[in-house]
Amino acid sequence: MIKSSDFGDEFLWGVAVAATQIEGAAAEQGKGPSIWDSFAAKSGKIKKGHKLDITCDFYHKYVEDIALVKLLGFKVFRFSISWSRILPLGKEETNPLGIRFYHNVIDECLSQGIVPYITLYHWDLPQALENEGGWTSFSINAAFNAFVSICALEYGDKVKNWIVLNEPFGYTSLGYMLGVHAPGKTGLSNFFPAVLHTALAQAEGGKILRAEVSNANIGTTYSCSEIVPYTQSENDILAAKRVDCLMNRLFIEPAQGLGFPTAGWDVLEKFQLEYGTWRLQERMKFDFDFIGLQNYFPLTVKYNAFIPVIQAWEVKAKSQRKPHTAMGWEINAESFYNIIKQFAAYPNVKNIMVTENGAAYHDKLVNGHVVDAERIEYFKLYLNAMLKAKQEGINITGYMAWTLMDNFEWAEGFNARFGLVHTDFKTLERTIKYSGYWWQEFLKN
Numbered sequence: 001m002i003k004s005s006d007f008g009d010e011f012l013w014g015v016a017v018a019a020t021q022i023e024g025a026a027a028e029q030g031k032g033p034s035i036w037d038s039f040a041a042k043s044g045k046i047k048k049g050h051k052l053d054i055t056c057d058f059y060h061k062y063v064e065d066i067a068l069v070k071l072l073g074f075k076v077f078r079f080s081i082s083w084s085r086i087l088p089l090g091k092e093e094t095n096p097l098g099i100r101f102y103h104n105v106i107d108e109c110l111s112q113g114i115v116p117y118i119t120l121y122h123w124d125l126p127q128a129l130e131n132e133g134g135w136t137s138f139s140i141n142a143a144f145n146a147f148v149s150i151c152a153l154e155y156g157d158k159v160k161n162w163i164v165l166n167e168p169f170g171y172t173s174l175g176y177m178l179g180v181h182a183p184g185k186t187g188l189s190n191f192f193p194a195v196l197h198t199a200l201a202q203a204e205g206g207k208i209l210r211a212e213v214s215n216a217n218i219g220t221t222y223s224c225s226e227i228v229p230y231t232q233s234e235n236d237i238l239a240a241k242r243v244d245c246l247m248n249r250l251f252i253e254p255a256q257g258l259g260f261p262t263a264g265w266d267v268l269e270k271f272q273l274e275y276g277t278w279r280l281q282e283r284m285k286f287d288f289d290f291i292g293l294q295n296y297f298p299l300t301v302k303y304n305a306f307i308p309v310i311q312a313w314e315v316k317a318k319s320q321r322k323p324h325t326a327m328g329w330e331i332n333a334e335s336f337y338n339i340i341k342q343f344a345a346y347p348n349v350k351n352i353m354v355t356e357n358g359a360a361y362h363d364k365l366v367n368g369h370v371v372d373a374e375r376i377e378y379f380k381l382y383l384n385a386m387l388k389a390k391q392e393g394i395n396i397t398g399y400m401a402w403t404l405m406d407n408f409e410w411a412e413g414f415n416a417r418f419g420l421v422h423t424d425f426k427t428l429e430r431t432i433k434y435s436g437y438w439w440q441e442f443l444k445n
């Protein structure tokens with residue numbers, strides 16, 4: 001039976017959330033609209049037309065919610081700052097009430113003995129900046145840097161743990177290539193400039209924090225998935241390599257000073273030439289104190305000549321059919337172990353934190369109880385895999401469960417429930433699920 005003490009006394013256990021997904025108060029107290037507010041307002045973009053104005057109402061219930069973090073026994077609370085709450089138009093004029101709100105959240109954490117980890121960008125770009133091109137525009141970097149400086153100067157005395165970006169591949173691919181997330185842009189002509197400015201933002205954000213926050217512990221997070229070729233044919237192996245460049249290597253390698261992974265995929269080589277990214281190699285480099293890994297599923301891929309550009313396609317795993325979560329994501333703890341090892345192999349990755357991991361299920365509240373045995377099993381499997389990696393000498397120093405409570409799961413709306421705490425989106429009542437109680441017990445031992 002796995003115990004939290006197996007990971008050592010220093011190991012940091014936390015729970016993660018993001019502003020857009022829980023805060024609500026979307027237009028209250030001076031907050032400007034973000035690209036997600038605009039996206040959710042368009043019909044057909046979010047399942048069942050769910051909106052963002054209230055979500056979990058964390059904006060008004062943060063005291064109660066931080067008390068839940070404490071009650072469940074977590075030491076760390078990872079949350080993000082809504083850029084357009086601080087700067088309603090993305091730049092220049094600040095919103096004092098927005099700035100105050102995060103002071104309140106931080107102070108509440110500190111008074112409860114909870115360590116805050118702040119994510120600076122968790123996908124909610126101010127709409128005013130998107131109107132100027134958003135992440136595709138060269139001007140985004142100056143705006144982001146100014147936002148980082150404001151946060152560092154405001155909160156840096158109280159908060160030492162910072163995460164520059166959340167899943168850069170997530171928002172550049174879903175938002176600027178596939179168009180299924182905000183701002184709904186598509187195509188490589190949007191994707192590549194967004195990738196370039198994002199790679200610059202992660203390094204420059206890190207440098208600003210280093211300069212302005214004393215004793216800062218600075219990280220950034222990556223979505224990651226083990227990529228498995230369907231067969232051992234050369235075509236499938238090369239297809240898997242291309243997907244690996246895109247999904248796993250695209251942002252960590254520039255931060256490591258390696259530039260974009262052009263050798264694995266000729267399309268990236270063209271991107272590098274067209275945008276002159278090799279000239280920016282030094283600017284894209286930053287020595288992060290920790291790397292945040294966020295893993296949910298592996299991918300099995302097969303060569304497919306009909307798929308433009310990447311010529312690869314996701315298929316079901318060839319081996320035995322694996323169980324899936326309610327998102328349709330394959331449950332495969334071994335692939336979690338494998339991807340941790342892949343990232344740990346970079347020479348400059350000194351310290352890994354798992355900054356998100358969790359599962360959505362079709363939870364039901366019955367007589368005041370949510371019996372989510374499958375989620376408990378999921379966590380046991382994944383924690384065991386992480387323990388194996390740690391025992392083999394990988395420096396993993398923390399784990400943050402995704403997520404505190406059921407919330408707005410982007411294009412899935414409120415339909416995908418990932419929480420350890422059930423949210424009733426009508427009454428806003430919170431009910432600890434059995435998995436929440438499981439964590440509470442786990443963290444005691």
Ligand code: NOJ
Pocket residue numbers: 018021166167294356402409410418
């Ligand atoms: C990654 C994202 O950072 C988070 O916002 C999202 O809810 C989870 N994965 C689950 O999809």
